[in-house]
């Protein structure tokens with residue numbers, strides 16, 4: 598049997614095992630999200646159906662906690678190393694910060710891409726990462742990771758318990774949520790013109806938009822939305838911006854954004870249809886109110902992020918990050934970390950750095966569960982890659 602036939606057989610065996618498994622209700626819950634990005638595009642590769650979902654009691658070689666760019670690349674690399682994988686994320690979509698925080702922003706420092714939209718990079722990472730049949734369990738926050746007396750780890754999430762021989766934590770900055778507006782009718786305005794994220798710029802086409810904030814997100818969105826919006830007003834509570842100087846300069850120079858410094862938001866009013874119709878802003882030097890007509894309010898006043906349950910996993914932490922050695926091992930044997938969530942001397946929180954860390958973590962996880970395996974599998978360009986699972 599050639600290597601190609603062997604890998605293809607192995608993949609088919611795994612697929613058959615998956616197919617014959619019993620469907621569990623909690624897995625079905627995660628399936629409804631599998632196959633789609635937040636943008637609605639479909640994930641190529643193995644799409645789980647009612648007939649091929651493994652029970653959560655099945656043990657996989659690797660559990661990846663976090664489906665951001667680094668977790669997705671770890672899933673790809675583990676597939677390359679013929680490891681069975683589950684990738685677990687508390688969000689309802691794959692892609693981490695790229696999809697959730699800045700899908701429409703360009704990234705310029707990912708090797709090989711002179712310029713790439715975050716959502717496009719995420720889509721490519723999903724295609725690459727999910728091609729070997731990694732099982733995505735979305736909408737599940739990982740609560741605990743315990744050594745399983747039966748072997749490996751028991752990973753308990755908000756939905757179920759998964760079992761894996763090794764774990765790579767790619768949890769980024771942990772669970773993150775936008776800082777909310779402290780106004781009483783805030784919950785009723787969500788979905789009716791109040792936004793904390795821009796998932797699709799089209800939603801703002803032709804609208805009178807009020808942007809709140811002075812950081813990168815607020816200024817970048819003001820710059821990106823003014824060509825399609827009817828008008829863009831940006832309010833910021835002081836005259837200094839935290840945003841990148843170039844972006845602020847661009848915003849000032851375009852003369853298309855109505856910049857109001859020393860202004861804050863007092864209240865938002867809905868019209869008879871329940872959608873946002875007016876906002877009251879005030880000059881924080883004089884406390885004088887001003888009412889303006891708006892259709893959409895985009896609030897970018899920062900994020901609250903927290904490692905959450907990860908803090909209680911007995912890992913050595915430093916400034917809210919997991920300390921790893923040069924093999925990406927954490928202080929707990931069998932648990933590795935990569936990406937923004939990890940720290941070591943010289944750590945850079947960049948996508949490019951995270952990719953390398955993911956490959957290192959997966960290679961060491963592979964040799965831990967299979968001591969006969971080589972640490973360095975060779976170059977992918979020299980490999981006959983495992984075949985994509987077909988239905």
Ligand SMILES: Cc1cc2nc3c(=O)[nH]c(=O)nc-3n(C[C@H](O)[C@H](O)[C@H](O)COP(=O)(O)OP(=O)(O)OC[C@H]3O[C@@H](n4cnc5c(N)ncnc54)[C@H](O)[C@@H]3O)c2cc1C
Pocket residue numbers: 662663664665666667668685686687688692693694695698699702703704705706737738739740767768769770771772773813814904905906907935936937938946947948949951
């Ligand atoms: C506005 C902005 C612009 C940026 N621009 C660039 C740039 O130009 N270039 C660059 O290199 N980097 C940039 N970054 C940083 C880059 O996005 C991060 O370095 C990258 O996303 C880190 O990837 P990650 O996979 O480690 O973590 P993340 O993308 O944060 O993904 C981690 C995932 O883990 C999940 N998670 C966390 N805790 C749990 C849990 N307990 N259970 C289950 N799931 C969990 C989260 O929901 C999340 O989906 C930017 C960041 C921002 C905010």
